[in-house]
Structure formats: structure tokens, C-alpha cells
Amino acid sequence: MDKKLEAIVKELQSKFSATAEEFRGEVHLIVKPENIVAALTYLRDEQKFELLSALTASDYFPQTAPRFHVVYQLTSLANNLSLQLRAPLHGEDPRLPSAAGVYGSANWRERELLDMFGIQFDGHPDPRRILMPEETEGHPLRKDYPLGYEEPQFSFNYEEIGSLKPFAKE
Numbered sequence: 001m002d003k004k005l006e007a008i009v010k011e012l013q014s015k016f017s018a019t020a021e022e023f024r025g026e027v028h029l030i031v032k033p034e035n036i037v038a039a040l041t042y043l044r045d046e047q048k049f050e051l052l053s054a055l056t057a058s059d060y061f062p063q064t065a066p067r068f069h070v071v072y073q074l075t076s077l078a079n080n081l082s083l084q085l086r087a088p089l090h091g092e093d094p095r096l097p098s099a100a101g102v103y104g105s106a107n108w109r110e111r112e113l114l115d116m117f118g119i120q121f122d123g124h125p126d127p128r129r130i131l132m133p134e135e136t137e138g139h140p141l142r143k144d145y146p147l148g149y150e151e152p153q154f155s156f157n158y159e160e161i162g163s164l165k166p167f168a169k170e
Helices: 003-016 033-045 106-117 158-164
Strands: 019-023 026-030 051-059 068-076 081-089 095-097 120-122
Touching (some): 003 019, 003 026, 003 033, 003 081, 033 068, 033 081, 033 095, 081 095, 106 120
């Protein structure tokens, strides 16, 4: 791990009770959901992580505690550093404080997470769907979302798939 990054990780561990993991040269910090905005603010203001490179989530269904990890990928252009924060969330009512006040780009990305995963962001300035129509039920990137696809037709299942297709009647 980079020496500059190591000092930042130790600081986050002491200030925000974060736990650190390193995998293939990347540092991942698990931060409690209630501390995520404070940790992001600290990284932006004190450590010059001025860019929220990515904001996404992982679904660990059927595991429910935690079911989701909200992943914040941060970049310090001034120090040439990259750091990932993760906030674990339970599956029953996944909620997290909004980071839109800390990083402006979090606004749209949090709306995408609401739309695709059903993760609510408390204090978000515009909490409505952005990718799917308002009347859509469910959240397509959840692992328990019904797939609803048609099996591809190959030479070995040609008759079986053909029997399921609604061909025009003669």
C-alpha cells in the first residue's frame, strides 16, 4: 500500500471505525452507514479526494445482513490516489444518508441506485426514478428480480423452443 494512502486509511480507521481490506493493490474501507457522509466530507476536505469516480452497489442476495454494499470510488487527482469506501446495508429497508451535498455527481448516481436496487437516500434533493418509468414495479439489478427472458434456440433444443413459440395459424 502507498505510504500516503496508508496514513489516510489509519486516520479513517480511528475517526470513523472503518475496517480496511486490501485486494490486488486496491484499498477497500467498510464504513458504517451513519458515518459515510462524515467520512466522505473528511476525504474531500482534508485529504483532497475531489472526485467521486463511481457510485454503485452490490447485491449479496440471499444474504440479508448485509444484503447490499453501496460502493463509493474516490480519486485524489492532486495526490494520485484511489480509495474505495463501502457502506453495508440490510435488505429489509436499505437506506443511507445522501452524499449529494458532498459530491454533486452523487445526485444522479444515487437516483440510479434507487431505481435499480431500491436503496433509499435520506435527504436526497430529488428522490425519483431516473432510468425506469415511474410505474415500474421492482428494481431490475436486484438478484431476486425475475429475469423474464426467452431461452436461446440452439440445435439441441430446436423442437422444444419451437413448440413454445406462438407461430401464426394457417
